[in-house]
Every structure is written in structure tokens, then in C-alpha cells.
Amino acid sequence: xxxxxSNAKPTSILYLDGVSVSFDGFKALNSLSFVxxxxxxxxxxxxxxAGKTTMMDIITGKTRPDEGEVFFKGAVDLTQxxxxxxxxxxxxxxxxxxxVFESHTVWDNLELALNRKRGVFSTLFYRLTAEDKARxxxxxxxxxxxxxxxxxxxxxxxxxxxxxEIGMLLAQEPELLLVDEPVAGMTDAExxxxxxxxKEIAKTRSVVVVEHDMGFIRDxxxxxxxxxxxxxxxxxxxxxxxxxPKVIENYLGR
Amino acid sequence: MITSFVLKALDRNIVWVTxxxxxxxxxxxxxxxxxxxxxxxxxxxxxxxxxxxYLTYALLALALDLVWGFxxxxxxxxxxxxxxxxxxxxxxxxxxxxxxxxxxxxxxxxFMVFLNWKELPLFWHGFxxxxxxxxxxxxxxxxxxxxxxxxxxxxxxxxxxxSIITQAMTFALLLAFFRNxxxxxxxxxxxxxxxxxxxxxxSNGTRSALFAASAxxxxxxxxxxxxxxxSKYGKVLIGVRDAESRTRFLGYRVEHMKLFAFTxxxxxxxxxxxxxxxxxxxxxxxxxxxxxxxxxxxxTAVGGRGTLIGPIVGAILVNGGKSIFTAAFPEFWLxxxxxxxxxxxxxxxxxxxxxxxxxxxxxxxxHKARQAEAAxxxxxxxxxxx
Ligand SMILES: Nc1ncnc2c1ncn2[C@@H]1O[C@H](COP(=O)(O)OP(=O)(O)OP(=O)(O)O)[C@@H](O)[C@H]1O
Ligand SMILES: [Mg+2]
Numbered sequence: 356x357x358x359x360x361s362n363a364k365p366t367s368i369l370y371l372d373g374v375s376v377s378f379d380g381f382k383a384l385n386s387l388s389f390v391x392x393x394x395x396x397x398x399x400x401x402x403x404x405a406g407k408t409t410m411m412d413i414i415t416g417k418t419r420p421d422e423g424e425v426f427f428k429g430a431v432d433l434t435q436x437x438x439x440x441x442x443x444x445x446x447x448x449x450x451x452x453x454x455v456f457e458s459h460t461v462w463d464n465l466e467l468a469l470n471r472k473r474g475v476f477s478t479l480f481y482r483l484t485a486e487d488k489a490r491x492x493x494x495x496x497x498x499x500x501x502x503x504x505x506x507x508x509x510x511x512x513x514x515x516x517x518x519x520e521i522g523m524l525l526a527q528e529p530e531l532l533l534v535d536e537p538v539a540g541m542t543d544a545e546x547x548x549x550x551x552x553x554k555e556i557a558k559t560r561s562v563v564v565v566e567h568d569m570g571f572i573r574d575x576x577x578x579x580x581x582x583x584x585x586x587x588x589x590x591x592x593x594x595x596x597x598x599x600p601k602v603i604e605n606y607l608g609r
Numbered sequence: 610m611i612t613s614f615v616l617k618a619l620d621r622n623i624v625w626v627t628x629x630x631x632x633x634x635x636x637x638x639x640x641x642x643x644x645x646x647x648x649x650x651x652x653x654x655x656x657x658x659x660x661x662x663y664l665t666y667a668l669l670a671l672a673l674d675l676v677w678g679f680x681x682x683x684x685x686x687x688x689x690x691x692x693x694x695x696x697x698x699x700x701x702x703x704x705x706x707x708x709x710x711x712x713x714x715x716x717x718x719x720f721m722v723f724l725n726w727k728e729l730p731l732f733w734h735g736f737x738x739x740x741x742x743x744x745x746x747x748x749x750x751x752x753x754x755x756x757x758x759x760x761x762x763x764x765x766x767x768x769x770x771x772s773i774i775t776q777a778m779t780f781a782l783l784l785a786f787f788r789n790x791x792x793x794x795x796x797x798x799x800x801x802x803x804x805x806x807x808x809x810x811x812s813n814g815t816r817s818a819l820f821a822a823s824a825x826x827x828x829x830x831x832x833x834x835x836x837x838x839x840s841k842y843g844k845v846l847i848g849v850r851d852a853e854s855r856t857r858f859l860g861y862r863v864e865h866m867k868l869f870a871f872t873x874x875x876x877x878x879x880x881x882x883x884x885x886x887x888x889x890x891x892x893x894x895x896x897x898x899x900x901x902x903x904x905x906x907x908x909t910a911v912g913g914r915g916t917l918i919g920p921i922v923g924a925i926l927v928n929g930g931k932s933i934f935t936a937a938f939p940e941f942w943l944x945x946x947x948x949x950x951x952x953x954x955x956x957x958x959x960x961x962x963x964x965x966x967x968x969x970x971x972x973x974x975x976h977k978a979r980q981a982e983a984a985x986x987x988x989x990x991x992x993x994x995x
Pocket of ligand 1: 404
């Protein structure tokens with residue numbers, strides 16, 4: 356199995372090669388391969404059921420692939436690790452359905468996400484330091500939730516929950532962020548802002564964004580990978596990909 | 610480190626309830642021992658013991674609240690940890706009988722003589738010492754919870770499946786403790802206790818001391834539990850309850866988080882059982898009955914899950930009700946309990962304390978809104994006067 360030039364592996368931040376997984380005989384991923392470079396912001400598009408979320412499940416340890424290689428930073432085999440280990444390695448994930456701790460305040464959500472010791476006893480005797488406080492405040496202003504910091508996350512609007520979840524990702528200080536449909540349910544203004552935010556974030560880390568909103572993908576202006584039926588259909592600039600007849604037939608034209 | 614942990618634990622309600630418990634720990638024994646039986650404020654000994662028993666139930670419900678209310682683990686086997694703590698204390702009380710048993714054997718409890726045993730089984734050694742028995746009352750339930758939780762949480766057994774295997778656990782223990790050859794007195798369990806720490810278990814003084822010990826244990830556990838749930842660890846627990854996978858993807862080891870809470874909770878239940886047995890004078894396998902664990906869930910739900918104080922209130926109210934009810938219509942208690950559970954689930958899903966809190970919060974918000982409105986009206990007035 357060597358669908359990719361193996362020499363991309365050592366320098367990449369994320370490397371998938373020939374990844375397949377099936378659920379009850381249905382192939383959700385079919386020999387999927389792609390490479391993300393350090394510092395890259397990559398957009399992933401594709402029709403419903405193409406396997407985009409499943410791909411994230413594989414990278415973050417939620418699902419084990421039937422075959423194929425998944426490497427982080429060229430050397431760490433992600434298929435051998437579980438969710439918590441992978442998160443601690445520096446891979447953060449935003450779910451397709453915004454998932455925040457609804458019965459905690461916005462502040463507590465960020466405090467929990469903050470990249471600190473995560474053991475039972477370190478959390479039991481944790482005290483908020485001035486440094487942690489400053490960091491949380493910084494993230495609050497980045498995701499524009501400063502004036503809602505004491506509100507329960509349950510009371511946020513849909514878009515604000517999406518932003519809180521992105522804020523939690525930032526607090527985790529991951530090297531690689533996987534963001535599943537961040538602008539679903541957002542207004543146009545919020546969508547534009549989110550594109551700016553993600554571009555800002557991508558200055559210091561690698562980001563993979565899955566999205567259906569083509570306007571948003573254009574705003575990002577980055578390399579696009581189109582998935583369909585569990586494998587890569589086309590890859591390149593948005594203009595290149597959207598001109599591809601296979602992409603038009605499978606996705607855009609539908 | 611510890612001081613900040615305790616300080617965080619003490620919100621106003623917790624301080625109130627803890628203080629109240631400490632006051633009754635002193636007051637009830639005083640009224641029992643220092644007033645004449647015909648004094649209007651005299652508390653008879655049977656009432657002291659009855660409420661002492663309720664306090665141990667309250668501790669058991671508080672223990673359940675830590676795992677169910679804050680971590681979403683619906684344990685239907687918590688009475689097993691309670692019973693194990695009870696058995697540890699019961700073994701000590703049996704050894705205290707000494708040669709005063711019917712068979713007059715200085716070493717072997719009556720039931721062993723009756724079974725024709727010649728030697729004290731190995732696991733009965735050490736139980737002649739109070740400190741050892743007390744330690745075992747905490748360690749044995751803790752160890753069982755640790756081993757059980759280790760396997761269950763690591764294999765990610767959740768929800769109904771977890772509840773079912775906790776029922777299976779308590780049922781298995783029920784069957785085991787029924788067996789005579791287990792060496793715990795079989796069907797009859799352990800009873801006919803005489804002394805505890807050298808004091809007669811029937812005396813008013815001992816009864817009062819046991820009551821005080823139960824109230825103090827409950828107060829202490831309340832502060833500890835409150836400290837746990839208000840720490841960052843407690844926030845993670847709530848996170849696990851509400852969005853388990855989110856906690857995982859943030860890098861927390863959910864199984865470790867659950868395991869710690871489950872083990873601490875089982876230890877508290879063990880303490881409750883150890884305080885229960887000398888006050889009721891018997892421990893038998895019936896305490897492992899699966900229905901007992903379900904009752905604990907009902908007390909907790911009635912009082913208010915996830916409120917710490919609620920389960921204490923619920924345990925005392927429901928058991929108080931049970932004492933009154935069973936005296937009048939013994940056959941109908943289970944129906945009444947079931948009916949109560951249904952009513953609470955339908956009409957008071959947050960329980961008594963949870964609902965009370967909600968009402969107070971709503972009122973506060975309403976008043977705040979009114980005040981803000983008044984302030985705005987005041988600010989607008991000068992313009993209107995112009
Ligand atoms: N755990 C699972 N068990 C069974 N089938 C699954 C599972 N996870 C995903 N699938 C199936 O795999 C296919 C790919 O799903 P996936 O969620 O990855 O698609 P997607 O590209 O994210 O789609 P969408 O754009 O709708 O989010 C779907 O047909 C889905 O039903
Ligand atoms: Mg998806």
C-alpha cells in the first residue's frame with residue numbers, strides 16, 4: 356500500500372495513507388490518503404456521507420481503521436492510541452454538532468479545556484493562577500465571549516456555542532485542529548468572522564476544516580480536498596477543484 | 610492546598626447544613642442524657658437511634674449523589690458497599706461478645722460453634738481490634754468499587770448496562786452471604802451484639818454517642834463531597850456526565866475520573882454501613898437485596914439529585930415517612946414508595962432541594978430585573994420633568 360509518496364511522511368504534521376474502514380460491510384472510508392503540512396490550513400468538502408466526520412473519528416482515536424496508516428508529525432502512529440492520549444499529543448477537535456459543557460459557565464468551559472495537567476489529583480487541587488486567568492481572558496476576547504463569561508453555556512446562541520467550542524480548542528493549545536462544520540447555523544456575518552478567526556489561528560498551527568458552505572471555503576482561500584465515497588476525488592485550489600467534472604457530478608451539481 | 614480545597618467547599622448552604630448537623634450532634638445526646646424522661650424536651654433513646662439510622666441512610670444517599678448526581682453513574686448497587694461496611698463493623702461487634710455467647714466460646718462466635726467449626730477463619734482475624742474493623746469498613750467497599758470500576762469504566766460500560774451490572778454485583782453478594790460456609794453467619798447474619806469499645810451497646814450513652822458519630826460523619830462527608838464537586842475535578846465530573854466524549858477529546862482520562870469518584874463514594878457508603886449496624890443491632894444478607902439499592906436512588910431523586918443537600922433531606926424524609934407508614938399499613942409501603950418515585954419524576958424532576966433552588970433563583974432574577982427597571986425609570990424621570 357503506497358498510494359502516496361512516502362517521502363512526504365517525515366515532514367508532515369498529519370499523514371493518512373490507504374485508510375479504510377467499514378461499518379457492517381459499508382465502506383465509509385475507502386483507501387483514503389492525504390497529507391497536511393505543518394502550518395497548513397486545509398479545507399475538506401464533499402457530499403453527505405462522504406466520510407469526512409469518519410476521517411476525523413479515525414484521526415482522533417474514536418474509530419480504529421480496518422487498514423491503512425495514520426501518522427502525526429511523521430512519527431506517532433495514531434491508530435495505536437485512544438482519544439485522551441491523542442488529545443494530549445496536541446490534536447484538538449470540534450464536533451459537527453457543537454458540543455460544550457452546557458451546565459458550566461463559559462469561563463469554566465475554557466478553564467476545563469486549558470492545557471494543564473489532567474490527572475485526578477492535579478485537577479482536585481488545581482488553583483487558578485494569574486497566568487491561567489490571563490490566558491482564559493485572552494481566549495474570551497478572541498472568540499468574543501468576554502461579556503458572557505459568567506453565563507451558562509446552555510444559554511448561548513448556536514453561533515456562540517460554535518465559537519466557544521473553537522475557544523476551547525484554542526485553550527487546549529493543539530498543534531493540529533480538526534474543525535467539523537464550524538459555520539453550520541451561523542449568519543453570514545458570523546460566517547465571515549469565523550473565516551477570519553480560523554485564518555488567524557492557522558498562523559500558529561495546522562488546521563483542517565470540513566465545511567459545506569462554499570462561500571466560506573472561498574473566504575478561506577486555501578487548498579481544498581474533495582472527498583466522495585470515502586476517498587479523495589480531487590485536490591487543489593477551490594477554482595481547480597470546482598472545475599473538476601467529477602466534483603461537479605458528485606457534489607456541486609447535486 | 611488542603612485549606613483552599615476546604616474553603617472552596619463551603620458555600621453558604623453547605624455551611625448551614627454542616628453547622629446544623631454539628632449542633633444536633635451535640636444537642637440530641639444532651640437532651641437524651643441530661644433531661645428527665647418526663648421533661649417536655651426529653652428525647653427518648655429509641656428516637657435517638659431511629660434518627661441515628663436515618664443519618665446513616667443520609668450518608669449513603671450523599672455517597673450515591675457523588676456518582677449519580679455529578680458523574681451520571683446510576684449505581685444500583687450502592688447498598689452493597691453499605692452492607693460490606695456493616696459486616697466489617699458487625700464482625701468487630703461479634704468478637705466483642707467474647708465468652709458471653711450462648712456457647713460460651715471465648716474465640717468463636719456462636720454461629721461458628723453451631724456449625725462445628727474448630728478454628729476462627731483467617732479473615733476473621735484482626736476484627737477484635739476496633740481500628741482494624743473501622744479500616745476494613747472503608748477499605749473493603751473501596752477495593753471492591755475500585756476493582757469493579759476498573760473493569761467497567763475501562764470497557765466503557767455506560768448507562769443502563771452499568772446499572773444492570775451493579776445490580777448483578779449486589780445480587781451476587783446477596784447469594785454469597787446467604788451461604789453458611791462463607792463464614793458470615795449465613796441467613797441470620799451477625800447479631801446479639803453486646804459491647805462497642807467496651808461500652809454496652811444498649812446503653813443510652815452509647816446510643817447517643819453513635820448518633821453523634823453519625824451526624825459528625827455526615828457533616829464531614831458533606832464538606833469533603835462539596836470540596837470534590839466544586840474543585841476543577843468536580844467540574845470535569847460534571848463534564849463527563851453531560852458530554853463524556855467532549856471530556857475525552859479534551860484529553861481527560863474519563864475512566865480515571867469515574868473510578869476515583871466511584872471508589873470514594875463506596876468508601877463513604879461503607880462508613881455509613883459501619884455506623885448503621887451498631888444502631889440497629891443486626892446485619893444480615895438482606896441488606897444486599899437489590900431493592901435496597903433502588904430505594905437509595907429514590908431517596909436521592911426525591912431530595913434532589915446533584916445538590917448534595919437534597920439526598921440528605923430525601924433520605925430522612927422518605928425513611929421518616931416509611932417508619933410512620935409501615936406502622937399503619939405495612940403491606941402498602943412498596944406501592945407508596947413506587948408512587949412517590951413516579952410523582953417526583955413527573956412533577957419534581959429536580960427533587961425537593963433542586964426545585965427550591967430553582968424557585969429562589971427565579972425570584973432573584975425577577976427582583977434584579979425589577980430593580981433594573983426601577984433604576985431606568987428613575988434615570989428617565991428628570992427628562993420627563995423638563
Ligand atoms: N459508527 C458508525 N456506524 C455505522 N455507520 C457509520 C458510522 N459512522 C459513520 N457511518 C456511516 O458512514 C458514512 C460516512 O459518514 P460521515 O459522518 O463520515 O459522513 P460526512 O462526510 O461527515 O457527512 P456529513 O456531511 O453529512 O456530515 C455514512 O453513510 C454514515 O452513515
Ligand atoms: Mg460529518
